[in-house]
Amino acid sequence: MIKVLINGCNGKMGQEVIKAISNNENFTVLNGVDKEENSDYIFPVYTDVNDIKEKPDVIVDFSVPVATMQILEYAKNNKIPIVIATTGLSEEQKQNIKEYSKVIPVFQSANMSYDINLMKKIVAEVAKNLSGTDIEIIETHHNRKVDAPSGTALLLADSINDALGNSMEYNFNRFQNREKRKKNEIGFSSVRGGNIVGEHTVCFFGENDCLEITHKAYSRGLFAEGALKGAEYIIGKDKGYYTMDDIL
Numbered sequence: 001m002i003k004v005l006i007n008g009c010n011g012k013m014g015q016e017v018i019k020a021i022s023n024n025e026n027f028t029v030l031n032g033v034d035k036e037e038n039s040d041y042i043f044p045v046y047t048d049v050n051d052i053k054e055k056p057d058v059i060v061d062f063s064v065p066v067a068t069m070q071i072l073e074y075a076k077n078n079k080i081p082i083v084i085a086t087t088g089l090s091e092e093q094k095q096n097i098k099e100y101s102k103v104i105p106v107f108q109s110a111n112m113s114y115d116i117n118l119m120k121k122i123v124a125e126v127a128k129n130l131s132g133t134d135i136e137i138i139e140t141h142h143n144r145k146v147d148a149p150s151g152t153a154l155l156l157a158d159s160i161n162d163a164l165g166n167s168m169e170y171n172f173n174r175f176q177n178r179e180k181r182k183k184n185e186i187g188f189s190s191v192r193g194g195n196i197v198g199e200h201t202v203c204f205f206g207e208n209d210c211l212e213i214t215h216k217a218y219s220r221g222l223f224a225e226g227a228l229k230g231a232e233y234i235i236g237k238d239k240g241y242y243t244m245d246d247i248l
């Protein structure tokens, strides 16, 4: 039985991970970390990583960037593999995560869904075949999401950019610069409202037509399942940086 520490256990995704584990006989929740205590659980919840008593086999992190960095330090000191799903990380934090992966196994994906990772490959292939089209990414999420654009939108853009030899510039804000779009630009639009789990559309606009590729997530359980797949994958692995591409 794999013993899991959930970082951000009180959050929406923390709850989904608890639910997914309760339906999976390979896993059990050992403990949780969050900024507030919660006595509703049968496992202990810590508000300070320095107080954690039981050592888990793996950490699953769905929290906020500052909490991710705190739990990473705990993971490094205790040699525990970690799955990082938290998004909205700064470039410096992303770089730091790579440094931690030189000491412990780190599995990271801004989107733990298999289909999105497949979409990542598809849009890269389309971009290579539809050169000269205007590429725009539209993402829609619930009204509680704080970061924009979504980590998934960036994941899709990075995949396209890689396929095009890193020749693309990202435009996050058309309001500041009054100028027409550049050919080598990927534009991002973020829509926030209601209870949308996550929708991503990559548009390839030509002169006479437009190809759109869309993914719609209906349930957050999808991401929890993916994170557990990541957890199963990195347990017993050597230190290093792992992503969904390794599983695909």
Ligand SMILES: NC(=O)c1ccc[n+]([C@@H]2O[C@H](COP(=O)([O-])OP(=O)(O)OC[C@H]3O[C@@H](n4cnc5c(N)ncnc54)[C@H](O)[C@@H]3O)[C@@H](O)[C@H]2O)c1
Pocket (backbone or CB within 6 Å): 007, 008, 009, 010, 011, 012, 013, 014, 033, 034, 035, 036, 061, 062, 063, 064, 066, 067, 084, 085, 086, 087, 088, 109, 110, 111, 112, 113, 223
């Ligand atoms: N990679 C993926 O597939 C994927 C999917 C869904 C969500 N996410 C990301 O996961 C993160 C969490 O999403 P959510 O919807 O559960 O958000 P949420 O706001 O519901 O939950 C975040 C939790 O982190 C806790 N937290 C805040 N500060 C903390 C601290 N200092 N220490 C410990 N815990 C702290 C909050 O109290 C909260 O319980 C977000 O970054 C979101 O974008 C990733």
